[in-house]
Amino acid sequence: MSKKILTDELIIKKLEAKGYLEYHDMEENEAWNLLEKYYECEVTDEWRNSRYDFYCYTETTADGYEVFVATHDCDSPCISEDVHYYDNDLSSEIEQAIYDGNSMYIDDLDSHYFEQAVEDAYDTMYNDKKQEIEDELIEEGYEREDEN
Numbered sequence: 001m002s003k004k005i006l007t008d009e010l011i012i013k014k015l016e017a018k019g020y021l022e023y024h025d026m027e028e029n030e031a032w033n034l035l036e037k038y039y040e041c042e043v044t045d046e047w048r049n050s051r052y053d054f055y056c057y058t059e060t061t062a063d064g065y066e067v068f069v070a071t072h073d074c075d076s077p078c079i080s081e082d083v084h085y086y087d088n089d090l091s092s093e094i095e096q097a098i099y100d101g102n103s104m105y106i107d108d109l110d111s112h113y114f115e116q117a118v119e120d121a122y123d124t125m126y127n128d129k130k131q132e133i134e135d136e137l138i139e140e141g142y143e144r145e146d147e148n
Contacts (some may be wrong), residue, residue, distance in 0.1 A: 006134065006142035014133045015126075023122045028115075031122045038125050040101040045109045053102035056094055056114075059083075070094070074105075091116040099124075 015021075023031055036042055044052075055074040058066050070093040071082035084090065094117035097104050106114050 004137075004140070004142040006137050006144050010137065010142075011130055011133050014137070015130060018129070018133075020126055020129050023119050023126065028118070032118060035098060035118065035121055035125060038129075039098050039121070041098050041104065043104045043106055043109070045106055047105065047107075050103075052105045053100070054094075054097040054104045056090060057105070057107035087111070087113050090114075091120065093117075095121050 019030075020034065032043075052074075054070075054072055056068070056070045057074075059069055060066055065085075068084040068087050068090055069077050069082055070084065070090055071077040077083060090111075090113035094104070094106065094114055098117065098121040108114065
């Protein structure tokens, strides 16, 4: 009986068959659609009277400076925790909102911090799916060649 060999190429082939490609090999909206389905989250840049779980938007201070707000409560954001002078930390906050399955209002879906959050969350999801496929193949009797 021949041994079933588990290779990275086999795992990648199975991933691709399920529609999962490396992030930079996909259209951005395709990557987002997979993220929405996997994490059960959603995003919009259209303000509606709906309530969202997470909000990320810009505001202007009384003296004309732009600040960034990332909050779960747009009616009463916490100044010391939710208001950012720089946009450095916004991608990690958006990424966490994705993982949490939040409905999100993001005022600029073309911003680098949103795109970075999507890429990072996608990479995490991709690696999770890769591990799931590897586990499935091992259950089917596949072995890594170096496991003798």
